[in-house]
Amino acid sequence: MKGTTMDKKLVRSTSDKFLAGVCGGLAKYFGIDATLVRIGAVLIALLIQPIGWMLYPALWLLMPTDNGGPSGLAQLTDWVKQSNRR
Numbered sequence: 001m002k003g004t005t006m007d008k009k010l011v012r013s014t015s016d017k018f019l020a021g022v023c024g025g026l027a028k029y030f031g032i033d034a035t036l037v038r039i040g041a042v043l044i045a046l047l048i049q050p051i052g053w054m055l056y057p058a059l060w061l062l063m064p065t066d067n068g069g070p071s072g073l074a075q076l077t078d079w080v081k082q083s084n085r086r
Contacts, residue, residue: 008029009029010025010026010029010063011025011029011063011064011065011066012024012025012060012063012064012065012066012072013025013027013028013034013065013066014065014066014067014069015066016028016034018038019056019060020056020060020072021065021066022041022056022059022060022063023037023038023041024037025063025066026059028066041055041056057072060072061073061076
């Protein structure tokens with residue numbers, strides 16, 4: 001059953017991104033324009049404090065990239081391990 005919502009995965013976009021690709025990934029998942037998601041993210045961050053501004057980093061930490069890359073948490077732990085080796 002290709003094309004169903006069961007096949008969809010919530011991933012960060014590597015092509016449609018400004019910061020980490022979270023909004024681009026959400027837009028693709030829900031089938032809406034990424035600009036609308038970005039505007040919504042800014043409004044949520046401003047209006048629902050402090051949860052609103054913590055949501056984007058949380059999603060970055062949890063969502064892998066669309067090309068099979070690591071999540072933000074995996075990237076962060078790899079960076080910490082490399083910096084501790086120096």
